[in-house]
Amino acid sequence: MEKVIDIQHLSKSFGTNEILKDIDFSVDKGEVVCIIGASGSGKSTLLRCINLLEKPSGGQIIYNGENILDNNHDIYAYRTKLGMVFQQFNLFNNHNVMSNCTIGQIKVLKRSKVEAEKVAMKYLKVVGMDQFINAKPRQLSGGQKQRVAIARALSMEPDVMLFDEPTSALDPEMVGEVLTVMKDLVKSGLTMLVVTHEMQFAGEVANRVVFMDKGVIAEEGTPEQIFNNPKQERTKEFLKRVLR
Amino acid sequence: MFWEITGRIISTYWPMFLRGAAMTLFVSILSTIIGTFIGLLIGSIRTIPVPERGVKKVILKFINTVLSMYVEFFRGTPMIVQASVIYYGSLMVFGIDMDRTFAAIFIVSINTGAYMTEIIRGGIISIDKGQFEAAHAIGMNHTKTMLHVILPQVMRNILPALGNEFVINIKDTSVLNVIGVTELFFQSKSIAGINYRYFETYFVTCFMYLIMTLSVTRVLRGIERKMDGPDSYNIIPGNQMQVAKPEDIIRRTRNKDSHKN
Numbered sequence: 001m002e003k004v005i006d007i008q009h010l011s012k013s014f015g016t017n018e019i020l021k022d023i024d025f026s027v028d029k030g031e032v033v034c035i036i037g038a039s040g041s042g043k044s045t046l047l048r049c050i051n052l053l054e055k056p057s058g059g060q061i062i063y064n065g066e067n068i069l070d071n072n073h074d075i076y077a078y079r080t081k082l083g084m085v086f087q088q089f090n091l092f093n094n095h096n097v098m099s100n101c102t103i104g105q106i107k108v109l110k111r112s113k114v115e116a117e118k119v120a121m122k123y124l125k126v127v128g129m130d131q132f133i134n135a136k137p138r139q140l141s142g143g144q145k146q147r148v149a150i151a152r153a154l155s156m157e158p159d160v161m162l163f164d165e166p167t168s169a170l171d172p173e174m175v176g177e178v179l180t181v182m183k184d185l186v187k188s189g190l191t192m193l194v195v196t197h198e199m200q201f202a203g204e205v206a207n208r209v210v211f212m213d214k215g216v217i218a219e220e221g222t223p224e225q226i227f228n229n230p231k232q233e234r235t236k237e238f239l240k241r242v243l244r
Numbered sequence: 245m246f247w248e249i250t251g252r253i254i255s256t257y258w259p260m261f262l263r264g265a266a267m268t269l270f271v272s273i274l275s276t277i278i279g280t281f282i283g284l285l286i287g288s289i290r291t292i293p294v295p296e297r298g299v300k301k302v303i304l305k306f307i308n309t310v311l312s313m314y315v316e317f318f319r320g321t322p323m324i325v326q327a328s329v330i331y332y333g334s335l336m337v338f339g340i341d342m343d344r345t346f347a348a349i350f351i352v353s354i355n356t357g358a359y360m361t362e363i364i365r366g367g368i369i370s371i372d373k374g375q376f377e378a379a380h381a382i383g384m385n386h387t388k389t390m391l392h393v394i395l396p397q398v399m400r401n402i403l404p405a406l407g408n409e410f411v412i413n414i415k416d417t418s419v420l421n422v423i424g425v426t427e428l429f430f431q432s433k434s435i436a437g438i439n440y441r442y443f444e445t446y447f448v449t450c451f452m453y454l455i456m457t458l459s460v461t462r463v464l465r466g467i468e469r470k471m472d473g474p475d476s477y478n479i480i481p482g483n484q485m486q487v488a489k490p491e492d493i494i495r496r497t498r499n500k501d502s503h504k505n
Binding site for chain 2: 051053076077078079080082083084086088089090091092093094095103104107108109149152153156
């Protein structure tokens with residue numbers, strides 16, 4: 001089991017506000033890890049530190065053996081290996097669906113337009129949005145936008161996919177269509193890190209569930225262990241509030 | 245009586261009026277375009293994220309200070325004064341005898357550039373942070389993010405402000421008459437000086453400026469509407485079905501490429 005991401009003693013503060021305190025966390029290749037926890041527990045911050053959208057205050061992050069916090073490290077090349085899906089979709093408003101998926105490939109990965117469109121088409125078919133290639137983001141529903149966002153991230157063909165509460169901004173009816181897409185991705189063997197409130201989803205697909213509370217990893221284990229047999233008091237508290 | 249005189253002035257001096265209007269339009273259009281480019285460049289530079297430490301931080305802070313001084317100076321002084329200083333200054337201090345038309349475009353451009361810098365900086369700041377984050381997440385650096393994601397959206401958002409600048413420029417080119425640029429106001433002064441009919445002459449001038457500014461406003465509004473186009477329909481997701489099949493699109497792009505050979 002090769003460790004794709006190895007995080008040691010990670011800490012992150014915003015001013016005097018300590019959001020992450022001494023996090024030790026690793027992800028193996030092909031693993032699906034779901035991170036759960038209350039608002040403010042630091043789960044999104046942890047995810048955003050991994051692709052350096054936030055700069056850690058301390059600790060180290062090793063990706064495939066490389067220290068990504070080193071000054072000489074190429075942050076842009078690194079980010080192309082991690083795909084990120086945001087809670088607010090963040091599709092590029094001045095590009096249509098196809099262009100959203102190809103612009104990164106063409107400008108960053110230097111692929112040809114033909115090749116980029118072929119790859120984009122492949123992943124748009126996977127998410128079921130291949131018939132909307134000329135639509136602009138403002139013409140799409142939330143669920144459609146999120147699926148395009150997933151296709152956009154996949155088109156960069158990353159090693160790891162990061163999902164930051166992908167369904168939290170969606171109407172209940174649309175949550176299902178996005179979760180279905182994500183379940184298909186799990187089947188394809190992709191390494192995925194998902195911050196989510198969808199406990200049923202986590203229970204179904206996760207190899208490992210990590211529960212965060214107040215900036216630390218309070219407990220982690222298989223879905224079985226966490227949902228049915230939580231050891232920590234605060235895990236039990238949280239689950240009682242969230243699962244009815 | 246009044247209309248007779250006005251009519252006579254128009255029929256006698258219309259070539260001069262038109263030449264003046266042409267110069268006014270020429271200088272305003274060119275200067276607004278150049279000024280917008282200056283604004284885009286400087287606005288983008290001023291929104292580069294400042295690195296936390298190192299040589300780059302010092303250089304960037306220095307550049308930002310210089311650019312701030314440029315913006316403050318050209319926004320803080322009247323263009324009529326700037327025109328005199330630059331035109332006569334370049335002659336006396338540097339010995340450069342500027343062609344008046346070149347001087348006109350130069351002065352109005354850098355003046356417009358100062359205002360456009362702030363307009364564009366405001367436009368960049370008002371773009372949702374998520375757009376930046378999504379671009380960074382797929383590995384784009386600041387330049388690529390600006391070029392392909394942010395600035396196109398900024399341009400669409402600032403179109404009203406840009407139109408405003410354009411209209412202001414049309415009117416403000418009138419101050420260039422102090423350095424002898426043959427724009428509309430200069431021509432009007434000449435005409436009035438010949439026939440001493442100040443009121444009637446400037447009355448015509450007034451109308452000509454109005455025609456120019458109104459036309460520009462109409463055209464820009466048309467452009468705005470064209471850019472927003474599809475938004476005005478109520479698109480129901482189902483109707484988005486595109487006729488072209490994916491294989492056709494890819495085939496078409498491949499054929500397009502083979503034609504290049």
